[in-house]
Amino acid sequence: MERRTFLTRITGFILGLIGLALSIPLVGYVVSPAFRRQAQDWAEAGGVHELSVGDPKELSYLVTLQDGWMKTTAVKSVWAVRQPDESVTVFSPLCTHLGCGYHWDSDDREFKCPCHNSIFDITGRVLSGPAPRPLDRLPFKVEKERLFVIYKQFKSGTSKQIEL
Numbered sequence: 001m002e003r004r005t006f007l008t009r010i011t012g013f014i015l016g017l018i019g020l021a022l023s024i025p026l027v028g029y030v031v032s033p034a035f036r037r038q039a040q041d042w043a044e045a046g047g048v049h050e051l052s053v054g055d056p057k058e059l060s061y062l063v064t065l066q067d068g069w070m071k072t073t074a075v076k077s078v079w080a081v082r083q084p085d086e087s088v089t090v091f092s093p094l095c096t097h098l099g100c101g102y103h104w105d106s107d108d109r110e111f112k113c114p115c116h117n118s119i120f121d122i123t124g125r126v127l128s129g130p131a132p133r134p135l136d137r138l139p140f141k142v143e144k145e146r147l148f149v150i151y152k153q154f155k156s157g158t159s160k161q162i163e164l
């Protein structure tokens with residue numbers, strides 16, 4: 001092999017290695033968001049003082065969701081209950097049967113789903129109907145009398161709680 005050919009090939013090989021080394025982090029930066037789970041921060045859902053003891057309230061709030069490369073803002077709601085001992089419970093607004101929205105019946109003091117008539121008590125326990133598990137509880141924290149929630153969705157129709 002001639003000296004010139006050898007130098008051309010070795011230069012091309014070294015440049016190829018440099019290009020490869022530079023492209024790996026770039027490809028990782030571009031592709032990795034697609035494999036990341038939908039990320040979200042704590043969202044402020046309202047004031048704890050708005051909740052009356054034993055009287056569930058539906059709280060609506062804005063949440064920012066990061067899904068891959070897309071950042072979206074959506075209105076979400078949760079059901080929050082202030083218990084007699086001042087603790088708070090936050091439920092997903094979706095029925096565990098097939099994901100319909102349910103409501104609080106203040107006369108019967110039960111959560112009722114209009115789709116297939118599942119009924120839950122104030123603790124989220126199933127009283128009747130096809131719902132396979134209690135209402136899903138959501139993570140929350142209270143800071144300076146404000147309620148912060150992380151909205152999560154779970155697979156409907158299963159007895160086990162499976163986060164989506």
Ligand code: FES
Pocket residue numbers: 095096097098099100113114115116117118129130131
């Ligand atoms: S979706 Fe609620 S009972 Fe079917």
